[in-house]
Amino acid sequence: MHIRAAARRHPHDDAPDTAAAFRRLAALPPGPERGVLRDEIVEAWLPMADRLAGRFRSRGETYDDLRQVAALGLVKAVDRYEPGLGNAFESYAVPTVTGEIKRHFRDHMWALHVPRRVQELRNRVRYAAQDLSGTTPGRRPTVAEIAEHTDLSEDDVRAGQEALESFSALSLDAAPPGGDDGYSLVDALGAPDPALDTVVGREAVKERLAALPERERAILHMRFFGDMTQSSIAEELGLSQMHVSRLISRCCGRVREQVMREGEA
Template sequence: MPTRPARTSTKRPAHRDAPDTAEAFRTLAALPPGPQHDTVRERIVEDWLPMADRLAGRFRNRGENTEDLRQVAALGLVKAVDRYDPERGSAFESYAVPTITGEIKRHFRDHMWTLHVPRRVQDLRNRVRVAGLELAQTTPGRRPTVGEIAGHACLSEEEARVGLEALESFSALSLDAVASGGSDGFSLGDVLGGVDPALDAVVDREAVKPRLAALPERDREILYLRFFGDMTQSRIAERFGISQMHVSRLISRCCRRIREQVLEGVA
């Protein structure tokens, strides 16, 4: 009688850092709060710490200290141990992995961004980053386009652009940092503009413009020649055939009237 070939198990092998703590969890669930409960809990956490360290390693090289990531992962592990219910029948690893990963992602979201960025934008950044890494393997020699990233991540091109901009906004540079391509001593702070003193003049000019337009034509021309043509009062007097004293009085009267009208408008 022919022998039937042995069936190959399709069950995924457990990670080497996934200990069998099913009995310990059942014991923990049956114990009341106290020293014995805490001892069993601490032993379970210690057994699963290698898995937490492995998950923390997935997030290395993202701007956070490795030891800090391990501590965040350990915190997520403790939360998973405290919340896990063995009576539901699911394996602890399937519950702990998303709990620990979520704790690490929350740490990046809440503590690693220099500026507050909406959660939606953070999510777009992550999706665009993953899509870019995956597409880089299929488009060697060039960077994937915005359209390719949007299609791969199931986003619109506008959303992809927002995510790409957020990739460059995770952290801020110091104003003392040396500018890219700059010479020695040339920092980002050196390229910042200062307050333009002409801005106040713009406001003043816009305020007096309608008042100047309402003046008689001769008065407008006299003011223009004096303040914009840099012409002396004596030359203006000769041009209009009047005395220099008359020109002085006209200029003073026009300036006083415009000033009063502007102040009335502000009040």
């Protein structure tokens, strides 16, 4: 079946006359014949999908990728269109294809995950700034002016403005604003604090240490918190250094075994 363009019956020259083809498609059962006719309809409307994709060429995505997304939207429109409702296919397909492209930008083009509400605030703030630019020559519209123009709160306007910078991300090797001398963003990244492991260890043994006899607790406190040597502890308590060494080893082994057993449990 050959589908011919009928420019006079549609607002665009890339709109073919497929009304009869859609009626036939709706009447055909699933099978090879229906698949061939469906493909012919999609191919006939591809110029329109390409035209819609071209509207978004300046937004950071390649035209080839936009064409693929638009073609996917066109296929969905062909599969969902019901000619019996009496509406022209073009009036149904245009918002379907455009919506597919916008969803692509919303879901795949942001370098950072931004909630949909914030994305919508970004668009409203961006369009409002463009509208107001002619009334505020020589300066940018203020937050208050944008809020009044959009009926948004000033906090929402600020959130939208922050999202304007979230569509793409800087490399960690890039210099921060105003930075020089080879300083880059990666130099500002933090690192895990080794003292955190000490905190975890202390909390894990606190209860076990409290259960030790008083003399053993005193020895461990002098050794690990008072930074005393074994000979100093022995002299302080009137014990031999060997005895102090055995007590420290025995207490530490007991506490370690209890903590490990509790962790496995």
